[in-house]
Amino acid sequence: xxxxxxxxxxxxxxxxxxxxxxxxxxxxxxxxxxxxxxPLSTLLLGSxxxxxxxxAVYVSTFDNPVEDGDFTFHHWVELLTxxxxxxxxxxxWEPLYQSxxxxxxxxxxxxxxxxxxxxxxxxxxxxxxxxxSTVFVFPYIMPSWSMAMFWENFFKNTSINAGKGxxxxxxxxxxxxxxxxxxxxxxxxxxxxYAPFAYILIGGILRNMDANxxxxxxxxxxxxxxxxxxxxxxxxxPALVSTVLLVFSSSISSFTVPFFLNKSxxxxxxxxxxxxxxMRSLLNNGMTKGQGYVLAxxxxxxxxxxxxxxxxxxGSRKSFTTVTGKSGQVSLVKLGxxxxxxxxxxxxxxxxxxxxxxLSFAAESLLEVPGDFSTLTxxxxxxAEPFEGSNKGDTVGILRxxxxxxxxxxxxxxxxxxAGVAGTFGILIGYAVARKxxxxxxxxxxxxxxxxxxxxxxxxxxxxxxxxxTKGFTWLDGSFLILIMxxxxxxxxxxxxxxxxxxxxxxxxxxxxxxxxxxxxxxRMTKILFPIQKASFISGYxxxxxxCMRELSLFVLLxxxxxxxxxxxxxxxxxxGLSQSSNAVNLLIIIVVLVIQFIVNKLTGASIDKGVGGN
Amino acid sequence: MPKIVxxxxxxxxxxxxxxxDLNMVIEDREFIILLxxxxxxxxxxxxxxxxxxxxxxxxxxxxxxxxFDSEKQINLSPSKRDxxxxxxxxxxxxxxxxxxxxxxxxxxLKWPKPQIEARVKEMLQMLKIEEFDxxxxxxxxxxxxxxxxxxxxxxxxxxxxxxxxxxSNLDAKLRLEMRIELKxxxxxxxxxxxxxxxxxxxxMTLSSRICxxxxxxxxxxxxxxxxxxxxxxxxVADFVGxxxxxxxxxxxxxxxxxxxxxxxxxxRFAFEAARPIGEIGAxxxxxxxxxxxxxxxGEGQAKIYGTLPAGMETTVKLxxxxxxxxxxxxxxxxxxxNSDMNFSIEGDGIILFDKQTGKNVGRGRVTPL
Numbered sequence: 001x002x003x004x005x006x007x008x009x010x011x012x013x014x015x016x017x018x019x020x021x022x023x024x025x026x027x028x029x030x031x032x033x034x035x036x037x038x039p040l041s042t043l044l045l046g047s048x049x050x051x052x053x054x055x056a057v058y059v060s061t062f063d064n065p066v067e068d069g070d071f072t073f074h075h076w077v078e079l080l081t082x083x084x085x086x087x088x089x090x091x092x093w094e095p096l097y098q099s100x101x102x103x104x105x106x107x108x109x110x111x112x113x114x115x116x117x118x119x120x121x122x123x124x125x126x127x128x129x130x131x132x133s134t135v136f137v138f139p140y141i142m143p144s145w146s147m148a149m150f151w152e153n154f155f156k157n158t159s160i161n162a163g164k165g166x167x168x169x170x171x172x173x174x175x176x177x178x179x180x181x182x183x184x185x186x187x188x189x190x191x192x193x194y195a196p197f198a199y200i201l202i203g204g205i206l207r208n209m210d211a212n213x214x215x216x217x218x219x220x221x222x223x224x225x226x227x228x229x230x231x232x233x234x235x236x237x238p239a240l241v242s243t244v245l246l247v248f249s250s251s252i253s254s255f256t257v258p259f260f261l262n263k264s265x266x267x268x269x270x271x272x273x274x275x276x277x278x279m280r281s282l283l284n285n286g287m288t289k290g291q292g293y294v295l296a297x298x299x300x301x302x303x304x305x306x307x308x309x310x311x312x313x314x315g316s317r318k319s320f321t322t323v324t325g326k327s328g329q330v331s332l333v334k335l336g337x338x339x340x341x342x343x344x345x346x347x348x349x350x351x352x353x354x355x356x357x358x359l360s361f362a363a364e365s366l367l368e369v370p371g372d373f374s375t376l377t378x379x380x381x382x383x384a385e386p387f388e389g390s391n392k393g394d395t396v397g398i399l400r401x402x403x404x405x406x407x408x409x410x411x412x413x414x415x416x417x418x419a420g421v422a423g424t425f426g427i428l429i430g431y432a433v434a435r436k437x438x439x440x441x442x443x444x445x446x447x448x449x450x451x452x453x454x455x456x457x458x459x460x461x462x463x464x465x466x467x468x469x470t471k472g473f474t475w476l477d478g479s480f481l482i483l484i485m486x487x488x489x490x491x492x493x494x495x496x497x498x499x500x501x502x503x504x505x506x507x508x509x510x511x512x513x514x515x516x517x518x519x520x521x522x523x524r525m526t527k528i529l530f531p532i533q534k535a536s537f538i539s540g541y542x543x544x545x546x547x548c549m550r551e552l553s554l555f556v557l558l559x560x561x562x563x564x565x566x567x568x569x570x571x572x573x574x575x576x577g578l579s580q581s582s583n584a585v586n587l588l589i590i591i592v593v594l595v596i597q598f599i600v601n602k603l604t605g606a607s608i609d610k611g612v613g614g615n
Numbered sequence: 616m617p618k619i620v621x622x623x624x625x626x627x628x629x630x631x632x633x634x635x636d637l638n639m640v641i642e643d644r645e646f647i648i649l650l651x652x653x654x655x656x657x658x659x660x661x662x663x664x665x666x667x668x669x670x671x672x673x674x675x676x677x678x679x680x681x682x683f684d685s686e687k688q689i690n691l692s693p694s695k696r697d698x699x700x701x702x703x704x705x706x707x708x709x710x711x712x713x714x715x716x717x718x719x720x721x722x723x724l725k726w727p728k729p730q731i732e733a734r735v736k737e738m739l740q741m742l743k744i745e746e747f748d749x750x751x752x753x754x755x756x757x758x759x760x761x762x763x764x765x766x767x768x769x770x771x772x773x774x775x776x777x778x779x780x781x782x783s784n785l786d787a788k789l790r791l792e793m794r795i796e797l798k799x800x801x802x803x804x805x806x807x808x809x810x811x812x813x814x815x816x817x818x819m820t821l822s823s824r825i826c827x828x829x830x831x832x833x834x835x836x837x838x839x840x841x842x843x844x845x846x847x848x849x850x851v852a853d854f855v856g857x858x859x860x861x862x863x864x865x866x867x868x869x870x871x872x873x874x875x876x877x878x879x880x881x882x883r884f885a886f887e888a889a890r891p892i893g894e895i896g897a898x899x900x901x902x903x904x905x906x907x908x909x910x911x912x913g914e915g916q917a918k919i920y921g922t923l924p925a926g927m928e929t930t931v932k933l934x935x936x937x938x939x940x941x942x943x944x945x946x947x948x949x950x951x952x953n954s955d956m957n958f959s960i961e962g963d964g965i966i967l968f969d970k971q972t973g974k975n976v977g978r979g980r981v982t983p984l
Contacts, residue, residue, distance in 0.1 A: 212702040213706050218694050219693045223694075
């Protein structure tokens with residue numbers, strides 16, 4: 001009789017929350033609204049109001065004085081249409097055009113290079129696959145500016161007054177400036193950085209793709225080329241499109257690469273301004289914050305548009321459904337006579353982009369005068385004496401520097417916490433999405449968790465910076481907690497994607513078998529679900545860890561001082577002209593990440609290519 | 616006309632041997648079934664003939680063409696072998712409509728467009744899937760996908776058709792229907808069919824000859840009825856037939872020419888074979904198909920262990936001093952559990968196996984002494 005006293009609504013409420021998946025969905029809906037939607041609406045609002053007194057003065061006209069907080073269309077109108085001194089053209093349209101071009105070129109390089117290597121490794125009898133596969137992902141593990149630094153180290157030359165690079169030192173060839181600084185090298189550095197990412201995504205699909213689909217075409221006498229473009233390509237199209245989407249949105253908003261490769265020589269032939277650089281200068285200028293927000297929003301709209309196109313292209317009708325095939329029966333394409341030369345070519349190519357950069361960082365950190373091996377020195381690593389001529393910052397060898405060690409320690413701690421939070425959230429979201437497949441709340445959680453990926457790191461940082469200046473949140477300003485927050489949210493998309501795909505592979509029955517015998521939820525998660533998909537889930541922790549370890553643009557506006565993180569130390573060295581030290585720090589970060597990834601891989605079998613690509 | 620010849624074909628992966636020294640001649644227009652438990656090498660064999668897998672050693676000839684020769688380094692690509700292949704999971708291209716799937720092979724052959732249209736239409740009609748022309752594979756049921764896959768395979772009129780467990784993903788009723796369809800297709804298309812299955816009933820009902828493989832080694836290659844009634848060894852006898860053959864452990868008392876004396880169920884029997892009995896040790900196994908065990912007659916004493924009426928026939932399990940003997944009786948009968956029952960072993964299809972080698976050494980009749 002007692003049950004009758006509970007109202008039907010209350011009853012439904014109780015039933016709903018008796019399922020852990022529902023609790024998780026609701027909790028994450030709240031968390032994600034607070035951490036993603038709220039900051040984004042701040043951004044949107046900011047683009048329609050006067051931000052601060054400086055801006056108010058700047059925007060005010062004699063006829064129409066405005067004050068801080070007033071509503072205005074000024075930012076949008078000014079940035080997009082102002083003809084005064086060609087302002088809109090030079091401040092917005094030209095950078096947008098050039099950055100789009102750069103991002104498209106980067107996509108092309110990444111998809112072509114990553115895709116071709118993925119095909120060779122998954123579908124042909126190429127030798128040294130394991131080595132190639134391991135080494136090929138190096139550039140993705142490195143900080144995103146590493147490729148840019150390497151590009152500069154390699155191609156810079158005395159003809160453009162930039163010091164002797166490796167190419168000139170080895171061969172005497174001086175390439176023109178447009179090969180060293182500007183749009184093309186930025187695009188190449190980004191493309192090469194994201195090629196492993198394309199490799200991971202496309203390789204994952206190719207590995208899961210039923211080889212019978214290609215064999216069926218072979219038997220029906222389709223040529224190898226025809227199989228590629230009529231069967232293989234359309235089937236990996238979803239992966240290609242998502243790669244393009246992700247590479248495009250990361251590239252167009254990349255700050256660090258243009259930061260390194262946007263220098264202009266004395267001759268001044270380079271007029272490339274990346275939109276991300278433009279955004280930072282707008283955001284940093286008290287008079288144009290609102291315009292900076294406008295730019296950030298436009299960049300996001302770009303990404304969202306591609307995301308929607310992606311969903312449309314990979315719609316349900318033609319979608320690639322995995323039919324259980326005979327996985328053991330994959331026959332590899334025989335490369336025949338081309339096998340050895342191709343392998344050598346790929347080995348050289350991959351080594352060039354994955355191993356030579358490391359050597360170049362080492363070389364640069366050891367040479368007093370770039371390119372001159374007679375000036376070999378270890379002092380940028382080991383010197384306990386301050387360097388003469390430097391008066392800024394920390395000027396002892398990086399391994400002797402207490403600042404450096406504590407920054408590295410803080411970077412590690414931050415990355416560990418971020419990985420822990422993002423990874424665990426990812427698994428929980430994956431669980432909720434997999435169990436409540438098709439429900440509106442679940443797909444909302446899934447989309448919201450992916451959204452941070454599309455927000456340019458720099459503007460994500462800016463949003464949280466704005467938050468830390470807001471009344472009631474000032475205790476966040478300069479705190480370690482705010483770094484943890486932005487890191488966890490920004491890198492959650494990796495983890496939630498990994499977690500979702502891993503959870504979807506587990507049939508509900510596995511958990512139901514445990515529910516039937518009364519195993520509580522926590523135990524089901526830790527004793528059944530986690531162990532089964534251990535490698536995938538740990539990859540879901542590994543990816544945020546690596547990304548966080550090498551991240552700069554996300555944190556650059558939020559760190560209280562350059563001594564906070566290893567990457568901010570690097571930027572400081574670079575800014576003050578200590579390129580030997582910045583190369584050394586870069587190498588140090590890469591080695592730390594590689595060693596940790598190697599240990600995790602050996603201990604648990606997890607690896608970053610298992611994460612995004614699935615399987 | 617294509618006759619397929621396999622000579623000393625072997626396939627070894629790193630550590631284990633999938634197929635060992637296989638010799639086989641498949642005549643033109645035969646319907647051959649490669650039968651065996653899962654993992655026995657039958658799919659590998661099929662894929663080697665089709666060219667999807669490269670043998671480690673041996674020689675394969677289709678028609679007059681040597682398609683593979685390990686010594687002469689010949690290895691023709693599947694596209695040059697003039698074959699059709701039906702995959703277990705159908706392998707329909709998810710991004711193409713039914714029509715596009717079927718037309719694809721014809722386009723590769725550079726058929727003129729009107730001819731392609733006509734052929735696709737013909738195939739759609741033949742397999743009764745006209746209304747799905749514009750649909751994508753994910754919008755079809757398993758049985759419909761199966762038909763599309765068959766249509767796609769048959770459209771270019773291959774002279775040899777390979778099928779890898781094409782019915783295993785269908786439900787029981789549909790499977791039965793498709794069996795008849797396939798058998799009709801075989802006659803209609805005038806092609807040679809090579810078919811892989813682990814379902815002995817499929818093998819029995821469809822094939823002109825069964826090739827039974829175990830652990831990569833050929834066990835028997837004969838027409839289904841011969842395989843059923845004169846199995847080469849214990850493995851074949853056990854694998855083919857449902858309910859399976861009774862294997863009664865026996866002692867060989869004496870053997871002379873086509874006659875022998877064996878002892879089982881505590882008494883002696885005379886075994887008379889049609890031909891002289893092969894080499895046999897002291898331990899023997901008497902193989903008796905359930906239909907040769909007659910109930911309610913003879914001198915055998917047993918208790919009813921259980922009955923399984925299936926409508927048309929009833930499987931009756933007898934307990935003969937602890938040995939469970941299976942018998943099949945036509946019609947619907949029911950016996951009380953543990954009641955006494957007489958039985959006899961009749962017919963001239965009784966097989967004598969050597970226990971040591973497992974080989975069939977003679978086929979004939981047993982009479983109690």
